[in-house]
Amino acid sequence: MTSRRFLISAWPWRAAAYALTALPVLGVAALLLSPLILAWAATVSFAADGRFHLPVLVITAFLTLALGGVGTVLAAPFAALERRRLRLADPRPVEPGHRAAAGLPWLAARYGEPGAWRELLYLLLLGTVAPIVYSLLAFAAFVVAVFIVSPLLVFKDGTDLDGVADTIVLGPWQVTTPTQAIPYLLLGLALLPVLAYLTGLLAAGHAAIARRLLGRGDDAALREVARSRTRLVDAFDAERRRIERDLHDGAQHRLTSLTLQLGVARLDLPEDTPAAQALDRAHTEAKDLMVLLRDLVHGISPQTLADLGLPAALHDLADRSPLDITVTVDPGVADRYPARLENTAYFAASEALANVAKHSGATAASVRLAHQRDTLIVEVHDAGRGGADPARGTGLTGLADRVAAVGGRLLLSSPAGGPTLVRVELPCLT
Structure with missing residues (x-):
């Protein structure tokens, strides 16, 4: 969300999808927990008045104990669904917090593992706090939608079919004609980015809590x-x-x-x-x-990289290579990137070209530099003998570690007989 490209990326839509798909889950969780919620609400209400209603206390205690007895089992399907749904907002995999697969029976794991109780806590949050927060977001979205469609809610001449003035109320103001609604339309359009950031913030917070409670707890x-x-x-x-x-x-x-x-x-x-x-x-x-x-x-430390940026440094690297290197820079690639990103991309291309010269038997190769959404991509392709294997000590393992250190990933396709493609994807949020 700190990226200047956030609004034109896919993340606002993914956040909206994450929020929308949460609504039925919240509804089911709230419905499932409604008896306990109502019982506790009644108990707190009586306690606030200085009274203690014995039947209400008994029912509340019974429902609380029942939730403690079967709650971890009820939370299991919610947790499994939420781990899958979490991919909309956070593509990183989430491993279950319990270790039933390690030899502990499933039912025993539901009561003996802290991860199962964290899943129950997540279910309680889904049924109590989350509906309130999502209701506030839904109200904000409703207000923005009303502002945007306000010119359509009044007739052209300000009267309905019966000749009575058709009026809508927007806060303390009344609108009777489309002309009067134009400022609200503009305000609604101006609030759309704010709504996108609010949705992204809610999705990010929800995803962070889900990852913390539904994962193994070793993310820190x-x-x-x-x-x-x-x-x-x-x-x-x-x-x-x-x-x-x-x-x-x-x-x-x-x-x-x-x-x-x-x-x-x-x-x-x-x-x-x-x-x-x-x-x-x-x-x-x-x-x-x-x-x-x-x-x-x-x-x-190539001086060209420091002075002129990554595209110029890749062309200089191609000129200095003993191979016939073709460098392609896609449209949208900037001249400068953060130093850490430039260094990683440059040395990834340099190491890949060194491997081509030493091991592939190819006399030519191509380098492609692209910027797609929030990812900087470097591809090195050759038509050599293929069969590249990181276990052979070709430097690919160290290169993959260096790429991973900046949050990127290295992909390798090198069947026997070639061709070989090394693709480096680096997150670029600027």
Whole structure:
């Protein structure tokens, strides 16, 4: 929801679908819990008046104990349905909180596992708190809808078929003609984005609670692992930039000075002396070492990526490759992305092309850069021998870990005989 592309993405529609499909679930849960809710409401009402009605107390206690006895069993189908429905708002899988499949009988797991009691708590929230919150959202949607259709609720001349003024009331104001309803129509259209964000907020909150109560409860640990892995990647990038800076500002400059001094010294010696031949070899090796060091520095932190952005860096990578590389940049791809995203995409393409050159036997490859919705995509395709296997140490496992550290994923298609397609998908919310 923090993305500037939220309103033009699929997420408002997914949030609306999640909210709409919640309504029948809330209705069934509220109906199922209505006897207990009414009993507790009566008990609280009598207690507020300073009275205690014994039959009401007995009924409330009985229903509460009954819910404790069979509630975890009743909550099971709701929990299973909500885990499936959760995919509308959160595509990540949710594992059940109980471990019946690990050897504990199902019925015993319904009473002996904390996850089953969390499912019961979720059912109670569905039948009590959720209907109130969703009712408020439904009321807001109704108000916005009335504003938008208000010109259609009054006749063109302000009277109905009987000659009586047709009036609608919008808050403290009365509208009798379509012209008077135009400001409300504009207000309703202006409130549509607000309604979309409210729906997204409700769906996000509902999904977060569902994931917390219906999952294994280890999401916090997983998030911390993901954050620590991201911090490691950031620290690695920072260290790589430091090494590049030290090599560029220190070793490379000193090697350049040494090469110049060797060239000047060579000019002072006769052509046919042994010292001149030795200086020639030293000068040549120094120049070769300068080229090697420059390539090393470029591989550690490409200057083109830092200065011109990802598309330009991919074209530069293709020019420097020994293969015939075709780079395609789809429309909609921006020149600049966050540094972490650019680094990951660039080095994913670099590693994939290195694998093509070393293992595929292909003489050509293609690189495609695309931006679809909230995802930055890098594809590397070659028509080599195929059969790429991460277990062979081709760097794909490390590449997949690096991609996963920024929340992305790597997909590989490499049947025997080729072709091979490496696809990297990186979440891009800017």
